[in-house]
Amino acid sequence: MEVFLSSAIQFGAIFLFGCVGEILTEKAGHLNLGIPGIMCMGAAGGCLGVRLTTMGESPNGVLVVLCGILFAMIFAGALGAVYAFLTVSLRTNQNVTGLVCTIFGAGFTSFFLNDVVCIADVTVASKLSFASLNFFKAQIPGIEALGWFGTIFLGHGPLIYLAIIIAVIVAVVLKRTKVGLNLRAIGENPATADAVGINVTGYKYTAVIIGAAIAGIGGLCYSLGYTSGNDSTVEVTIQIIGWLSIALVIFTMWRPAVAIGGSFVFGALYILYSYIGVASEFKSLLRLIPFGVTILVLIVTSIIGHRETQPPASLGLSYFREER
């Protein structure tokens, strides 16, 4: 049970990165369906960063983790910037652009990880694996003494706490600050925001790129924080996680604070199949539970029909000032 909950939190953190990134993007009125691809890019970038810093004899743990995160954010942010340029400046259809980003991101990652970073090189693979085990899963010393509490809540690597911190920061920014208020106004009604003098384009670019960068850490979190860093089909799993993250946004009704709890529910549901003994035919069915729950939430919120549980009003619509 303790192991299950602990794993749920670990896996949930991956969802949390993707979900918080997507919430930030959607609050700016952009439905980024490229999140799965962007998370793949994060995995690719993160692995490159970790590989660069683990070349030497005795790599510095802190540097490895920081460099991994930085490269994950840069790679993911780059794809996010492409998406932003297409949808904000060129006003292309957001759904189509997002799907293109997903396909590109997955393909690029498959190529980049297998043929550039690892190149079927055993030393590189083992170094990545070593880094992921030692640095990305480093625990706070002495937590064994705290029993089940320590195992469930404190026995995780740094990325898991980073996810929660980012979620809290984004929640506070959106709810409490003027920047958040302006951003939400853009997602609701960009013409209004424009008329009061908010830089709509600037905000949109910033939100989309930062959102993508946050989601990218999720990819790193899966490839090195959860597996051992030498999974050659990593992009397949990350894509599934990416889609679930987008579903999680709906599940949490666009609230990053709720996403913290929601992501652990999704994490638990996602790994449930390997912890309960059912015939393997049913395991794939069990993995559908998160999607089922999301549909349920959509039904419930639409029946209640409260204005504040609805998506941002101009989600998915391009904004052009002089259009009537």
Next chain:
Amino acid sequence: MAEHALELRHISKYFGSVAANKDISFSLNRGEILALLGENGSGKTTLMNMISGIYYPDEGQIFVNGEEVKISSPQDAFRHKIGMVHQHFKLVDIFTAAQNVVLGPYTGGGRYGVHRINAQVAQIAQKYGFEIDPKKKIYDMSVSEKQTVEIVKVLYRGADILILDEPTAVLTPQETEKLFAVMRAMKEDGKSIIIITHKLNEVMSISDRVAVLRKGEYIGCVNTADTNEQALTEMMVGQKVELNIERPVTQIDRPLLEIRDLCVKNDMGSPAIENLSFFIRGGEILGVAGIAGCGQRELCEAIAGLRKVEGGGIYHEGESIVGLSPKAIYDKGISMSFIPEDRLGMGLAPSMSVTENMMLRNYQERRFGIKPIHASETDKPFAARCKRLLNRMGAFVDRHDPFVDRKRARAEAERVIEELDVVTPSTETPVRRLSGGNVQKVLLGRELLTEPNVLITAYPVRGLDINSSYLIYNILNRQKEKGTGVLFIGEDLDVMLALCDKIMVLCHGRMMGVVHAEKTTKEQLGLMMAGALDLAEEKGKTMGVAKDSRIDEREDETWSA
């Protein structure tokens, strides 16, 4: 210090090949209220959008306090203390009033204290005499409250020059008075105000000077004190307009549409119409007067079959139409055109072209034109049966023609454009690109094409200029002469008194009485609208029930039971 708060010199703006504004120059003095007057599509809103930074002028200069400025974005406008209240409110629905007010980059960064903002908003409201609840969400607000938020928003941001785009179009007379009081308070405070409006009586009562635009050109500027409504109208339309609306005498018919004890609920589930009885005869125009939101919309929707009838009956030529589908009711010849407050909402698809909007009503009517096979007496029984079967199949296929008749729709669109004088580049232009008045003409024109025998028209002249309004009154009169029963839900009492044969007054969903237009006065109608005078109970007889009703008593029992 220069004398002018704002000065425009030779401003021009082109949309494609159309000049929305041509060489416009005028000025706004400090601490005055300037009314900007013009017909629909005369470029008032475009001009104001250039001052507030939504559009950028193609030619010309703008001076604020005597200095030339470039206003290329709303931020620039605010930097020069220019604030605009748009006709279509620019508010975020899920935010509170205070959150909407504080929105934007120039009010101090970082964390915003909710309490501080609420207090500031309340303070501004108090200073100018607004009534506003800073914590109320926009989606819970009435139109007038939303407008108040817009004005407070502009004031909060320190604007000295305020532009109000048709602020009174959506307000009741009382709310308008309140707004004018606020505007006078702002003027006292040294603010300069430009107000865009169509309503001449408001121009006369609120403004210091009037600037007139016609078809994108500047006609002139006069002191309000030195002019009158007649002179302004002439400036605006360029020719003398016949101010009298004709009311042709027609042969009135038996009741076409009868409403008995109708009860309808509004969207919130509270009663909107209570025990309403009235009737419309062929060849008459029945006006419906009432303050906005007194059940007019619900009444229209109930008759058109769009809203559930909670009790009572609606009879068309003696037949109940309660519970029929909107299409079935429409096929009976009951046609509705409703112009909502925001003008675009109901009846037209904004991104579809004029032609396609024409098709929306009758796309199902196209037939392949399959002719039935003629059966003769001499046919053998088997052959006759085959023919019957074939004919039935043919008729089925004929009804289910999957193609639409574009050619016919385009011809209809061209007819509407020509007859109603719609200004549009082509029949294939999306409706949302047309100006508000032209959109209205398209909607009304489409309803008239089908030659209905009961025409329900709500606010058909809302926001229209004088010429277009007269055009529409003429169309309604022509319908009346043809024997159509017209239900005219209107706003302007003067117009209703001149146009309608009878006027029914609604007050909070209840009928206050039906009066003959030539026998009543504006004051009497006003009292009835306010609920102070109830003629429905007078003389001991029930008003609104026709003596020569087509509803027979047997039916009468079935619906009252």
